[in-house]
Amino acid sequence: MNRVTSTAYDSPVGPILLTFVDDALVRLHVAHDGLDLARAEIAQRLGIVPEPDASVGRGLVAQLDEYFDGARRAFDVSLDWRFVRGFTRAALEATRQIPYGEVASYGEVSMMAGAPRAARAVGTACASTPFSIVVPVHRVVRADGSIGEYGGRPEVKEYLLSLESDAMLAETLLTST
Template sequence: MTRFTTAWHPTPVGDVLLAFADGGDLVALHVEHDERTHAIEQMARRLPGALEHDDDAAEAVAAQLDEYFTGARRTFDLRLDWRLARGFTRTALEAVCEIPYGETAAYGEVAMLAGNPRAARAVGTACRTTPFSIVVPVHRVVRADGSLGEYGAHPEVKSHLLDLEREAAGG
């Protein structure tokens, strides 16, 4: 049976639930806007195996998140376990990682980066279902007209992250 470790970390956009595989790789980072109990239940459904809570497991990720939110970190140096993102979803999310800090790209542009120019909607689905909020910067993906979009029904979070990056980047 696979064992996963979870931990919570507070951020300016809400508490994040972190999940790690046995080897310490990050399996998921989810910003919780509602109840922690609901988030744990959702995570348990996505990760078949034992979930154990250990705040110490999050130390390295927590430090990088804190640096990001102060504007001191522009990229994350984390080992990601991609088991929750496969096929084109993973390809699209890896392409999202190429969007420079403080900048945005349209869904169609990300589809081109991912090698499938007609897959803008699939990029939207990948962004909506990403297991790695914030560390895979799906907040940098916008609509073709430049508007932000919904960002999991929390466009204010997307706006906050983009404003933080633009301010830290000096623009």
């Protein structure tokens, strides 16, 4: 039987519940509606209440700290894709190809995922990702360049894009002097 654990992380964009099955991340949930609701939702989806255990998520917590400090560009964590199927997975995998500090349109991601006419499906995939932040769906924008939604919280998407843009600018300034 798999071990299901969770830990809370206090981030600049709100409380985050990290849930793992064995050592793989199964859900990163920015819990704007509270950690208790996030815990209940994941328990219902998995059919088991995750046991609190900060040790399992320690590596990801350190990576999140580095990311929010502008020092980490990508995450190195095993992902448990049980909640993701078919084109949704292809779209989410494609978003992982968008470089840190850059954006791509829903249409561009649909082409990267092998379905050029599936821009709306990319939007659905991004909205339903179980791996927010770690799989950078916040880097996907509308064709006109506007940022669009992000779990009903466009200000979070704006914050993440700004964080990455600022880190890139700081790096450019450091290397040019």
